[in-house]
Amino acid sequence: MDVILNQLFAGLSMASILLMIALGLAIIYGAMGVINLAHGEFVMLGAYATWALQTFAGINIILALPIVFVAVALVGWIIEKVIVQRLYHRPLDTILATWGIGIILQQVVRLSVGAESRFVKGPDLLSGNTQFGGLIMSNYRLFVIAFSIAVLAATWVLMTRTEFGMRLRAVIQNRGISECYGIEANKVFSLTFAYGAGLAGIAGALITPLFSTIPTMGTGLVVDAFLVVIVGGLGSLLGAASAAVLIGEATALFSMLLNDTLGRIAVLAGIIVLIRFRPRGLFPAKTRH
Amino acid sequence: METMRAQELHSFYGKSPVIQGVSFDLEPGEFLALLGRNGVGKTTLLKSLMGLTDGCTGGLVFGESNLLSLSTSQRAKLGIAYIPQGREIIPGFTVRENILMGTFARVDGRREIPEYLFEMFPILREFIGRKGGDLSGGQQQQLAIARALAMDPKILILDEPTEGIQPNIVKQIEEAIIRLNRERGLGIILVEQNVPFARRACDRFMVLDKGRVVVSGHSKDLTDSVVEKHLTF
Numbered sequence: 074m075d076v077i078l079n080q081l082f083a084g085l086s087m088a089s090i091l092l093m094i095a096l097g098l099a100i101i102y103g104a105m106g107v108i109n110l111a112h113g114e115f116v117m118l119g120a121y122a123t124w125a126l127q128t129f130a131g132i133n134i135i136l137a138l139p140i141v142f143v144a145v146a147l148v149g150w151i152i153e154k155v156i157v158q159r160l161y162h163r164p165l166d167t168i169l170a171t172w173g174i175g176i177i178l179q180q181v182v183r184l185s186v187g188a189e190s191r192f193v194k195g196p197d198l199l200s201g202n203t204q205f206g207g208l209i210m211s212n213y214r215l216f217v218i219a220f221s222i223a224v225l226a227a228t229w230v231l232m233t234r235t236e237f238g239m240r241l242r243a244v245i246q247n248r249g250i251s252e253c254y255g256i257e258a259n260k261v262f263s264l265t266f267a268y269g270a271g272l273a274g275i276a277g278a279l280i281t282p283l284f285s286t287i288p289t290m291g292t293g294l295v296v297d298a299f300l301v302v303i304v305g306g307l308g309s310l311l312g313a314a315s316a317a318v319l320i321g322e323a324t325a326l327f328s329m330l331l332n333d334t335l336g337r338i339a340v341l342a343g344i345i346v347l348i349r350f351r352p353r354g355l356f357p358a359k360t361r362h
Numbered sequence: 363m364e365t366m367r368a369q370e371l372h373s374f375y376g377k378s379p380v381i382q383g384v385s386f387d388l389e390p391g392e393f394l395a396l397l398g399r400n401g402v403g404k405t406t407l408l409k410s411l412m413g414l415t416d417g418c419t420g421g422l423v424f425g426e427s428n429l430l431s432l433s434t435s436q437r438a439k440l441g442i443a444y445i446p447q448g449r450e451i452i453p454g455f456t457v458r459e460n461i462l463m464g465t466f467a468r469v470d471g472r473r474e475i476p477e478y479l480f481e482m483f484p485i486l487r488e489f490i491g492r493k494g495g496d497l498s499g500g501q502q503q504q505l506a507i508a509r510a511l512a513m514d515p516k517i518l519i520l521d522e523p524t525e526g527i528q529p530n531i532v533k534q535i536e537e538a539i540i541r542l543n544r545e546r547g548l549g550i551i552l553v554e555q556n557v558p559f560a561r562r563a564c565d566r567f568m569v570l571d572k573g574r575v576v577v578s579g580h581s582k583d584l585t586d587s588v589v590e591k592h593l594t595f
Contacts, residue, residue, distance in 0.1 A: 236466075247450055252435045253438055254464055255435050255438045255466040255513070258435075
């Protein structure tokens with residue numbers, strides 16, 4: 074029983090990181106219809122930025138979070154301005170372009186930092202464990218879970234309660250008329266892309282103590298994040314959250330019952346069956362027209 | 363207050379010029395009715411004023427500003443409010459959010475909804491929390507006008523505001539448009555199929571055919587023979 078609980082807990086902390094990656098992907102796709110294949114590399118950049126801040130400036134992960142968010146958001150903003158923005162009327166080409174950007178980012182890091190795995194220490198403040206009977210929870214993982222819930226809440230507030238969110242929702246529903254009422258769609262898109270990238274950066278920062286930091290680390294993560302977006306249903310924050318938990322936990326449980334490889338196969342098979350019966354995901358957005 | 367001045371305006375969809383050399387002046391507070399049969403370019407001309415076509419050549423200024431070098435949102439911020447055919451309110455937004463959206467084009471950054479909008483269209487106050495998409499056509503048109511007025515515009519551009527709307531609301535909308543012009547001094551460019559209303563409301567009119575102005579003049583010149591010649595099918 075304890076083994077299962079501990080495995081569920083580990084699954085939940087992985088799910089919360091997946092959620093932050095998936096949120097960024099879902100927001101970028103929902104707003105601009107761009108499938109951002111460079112998203113995993115934004116996670117990787119976040120991880121390396123965290124490593125660099127810790128190694129060269131002695132800044133721990135928690136203090137690094139806001140810096141990493143801004144830095145990766147800035148990278149995303151520049152990429153959107155320079156490349157993605159020119160391709161909005163050619164959606165298929167954005168897939169190729171973002172994939173290429175991803176490869177470039179990977180290789181730039183490989184050439185400048187090196188291919189070997191980098192280590193980032195968890196913050197001392199969160200080094201211990203919290204025990205509940207047989208359930209041993211690392212404080213750091215608890216922090217990750219709480220933080221991702223806070224990110225989800227902040228994103229919800231940003232989208233539904235702020236003027237920026239209103240501008241974005243207006244542009245998504247009717248770009249032409251939004252511009253007739255003073256909304257600069259390009260500016261809104263740039264900021265949205267930057268926000269999504271920033272979320273990926275934070276996920277990368279938080280994952281560093283749990284995962285080896287290598288240039289290709291984003292590739293596997295972005296696949297899982299895509300699964301979260303597809304299972305959750307596009308355009309739904311609630312869907313993304315529940316799908317992240319579902320996939321994180323399913324992966325953890327199947328890996329324990331079978332092994333990592335078979336567990337992976339079981340999860341993917343499960344998703345195929347689910348998509349067969351709910352092709353638009355668990356909670357598809359209803360008010361698109 | 364600024365004058366809007368179009369000179370030899372050409373406007374394109376792809377490479378085909380839909381508007382072929384239209385010129386007009388709109389003095390501050392003036393009411394211009396734009397008439398013509400279906401498909402002669404009336405809507406395209408309005409879209410050109412907002413920068414919503416594929417390209418424009420010729421001259422188009424508003425006061426000191428050269429509109430052709432400005433983006434759609436920059437034009438809106440000069441105080442040009444466009445109410446398109448089919449209204450295009452945001453169906454997923456509440457009535458309040460739809461009106462508030464109009465204030466995004468304000469340069470002073472104020473975000474309140476002017477009270478007179480609710481006096482003009484009381485139904486909007488009643489339905490303030492409903493989704494725009496749940497309103498009837500006539501209510502949506504009132505909402506679209508309210509959204510435009512929320513930006514405190516200098517010019518209101520309306521594309522067939524009474525098309526497909528139940529008769530009791532048509533009356534209300536027509537009166538509102540006239541009052542906005544007479545009492546609040548708003549310049550108005552109106553595309554309209556209803557000639558009697560256009561004649562009653564406008565200072566000047568312009569009839570378009572095949573992308574060109576075929577006849578224009580003061581409202582008294584909009585005689586039955588003009589209508590007979592250019593507007594009947």
